[in-house]
Amino acid sequence: MRVLFAGGGTGGHLYPAIALAEVLESRGDIPIFVTGDRSVEDRAFRASSWLRFAIHAAGLTTGSVWRRLRGLLSQPFALWRAWRIVRRVRPDHIVATGGYVAFPVGLVAALTRRQLVLVEPNAIPGRVGRILARWAKGVIALDPDRLHTPRARAVRAGIPVRRAFLHIERRQPDDQPVLLVVGGSQGARRLNETLPGLPSVVKCSTVIHVTGPGNLEAARDAWSTHPDVNVELIEYADDMPALYARADLAIARAGAATIAELGAARLPAILVPYPFAADRHQDANAAKFVEWGGGCVVSESDQFADELDQALKLWIGPDTRRAAIERLEGEKERFDPEALLDVLEDVR
Incomplete structure (x- = not known):
């Protein structure tokens, strides 16, 4: 089974994915990652051998006008790159763990009718999590009651951490x-x-x-x-x-x-x-x-x-x-x- 994880920007969006990936790998499954291109992602993955793609994605609703404009301009490229990655990897599941980079990958999952699982690690869901929850077939969240999940067939309350x-x-x-x-x-x-x-x-x-x-x-x-x-x-x-x-x-x-x-x-x-x-x-x-x-x-x-x-x-x-x-x-x-x-x- 191939599982594509998408998330990044902070440890809270990276380490839950890494925790799940470790278990999948121990079972013989194949974890693959799409993250941002910041130093926090590079540090988190520098000791791993997993296949990882980087997408530059920025937010639309915070910062200066210039920063928001730059975020808007980055979206078409991020969506195009996400679509190409999904087409190349052909995952059985896509797991979105939050952060700006999770949005284009999650959107591609919804548009191509792939199995989307959302991991929302914060007690107050972020904007990306709230949007992707509408299409998620499975949800793992610190507080699932704060999410609208009309298509979810499985919901769990929790945050995965590395087994160590x-x-x-x-x-x-x-x-x-x-x-x-x-x-x-x-x-x-x-x-x-x-x-x-x-x-x-x-x-x-x-x-x-x-x-x-x-x-x-x-x-x-x-x-x-x-x-x-x-x-x-x-x-x-x-x-x-x-x-x-x-x-x-x-x-x-x-x-x-x-x-x-x-x-x-x-x-x-x-x-x-x-x-x-x-x-x-x-x-x-x-x-x-x-x-x-x-x-x-x-x-x-x-x-x-x-x-x-x-x-x-x-x-x-x-x-x-x-x-x-x-x-x-x-x-x-x-x-x-x-x-x-x-x-x-x-x-x-």
Whole structure:
């Protein structure tokens, strides 16, 4: 079986597809990818051998007039390239995971009456997801109730993550946790600047700080004034499951892939939603994580540093983290890519 995945732009649109592709490959099926042409896609796929096509696609509704015009002009070429890729690959299923590049491929799937499966990883669906949901025969979504899916024959609630996250063994919590700080695939500048000055951070045995591309030197300068903290600085991490396995607590953005990976790894977390995300979908994602019992939310307000420090002080406590780990244990099935792949069988 050939399955063509289409999505990109952020880790939340890439890693669910990679999680499903790993399972398909282990079964002898053939995953093929259509992504954007940005650096985030190149990093995500540089260690893989899967066939991958790149399409330059841009949005129509955000940014300056020039940016929107450029996005409009890119659509005919993107649609033509998507049609040629689908004709060449002849997939049994097309799985759209969101982002601008998913739209032309999903539209070709609808026009050529191919089996379209939508993966919508955000609690508030994006514009592409809302459009493609109308034609999808199968849906995997963090919150399926927010989508209009008149043609769907199979609907599952969840976000697939790579199996390595599901197999992490959590240590018994103590009062000197290893703290993992990660801002998602694009980093988080304000978080990078605020964290080193928090009084409670000295209670952590180690801080593993993934700064995001281009932020390493600034983070090194910020931490240099706090020599009493044992810090490991990483600009971009290729092996996130290994870092999650070392960590006892996380401070992170609330992108779709991040909350799913935290949940699958049963890693308690303090979430700091990106305040300028479209439709404030990271706030909704964070609310889901809190609903699962995995952590708390701190917004980037004027009192951000004080509120983050208070949250860190609470979650350093082993009893708080132990209770969160137990609650997240009961949510693991919603992240299992093997279980979620049943959607493909149901729409044949």
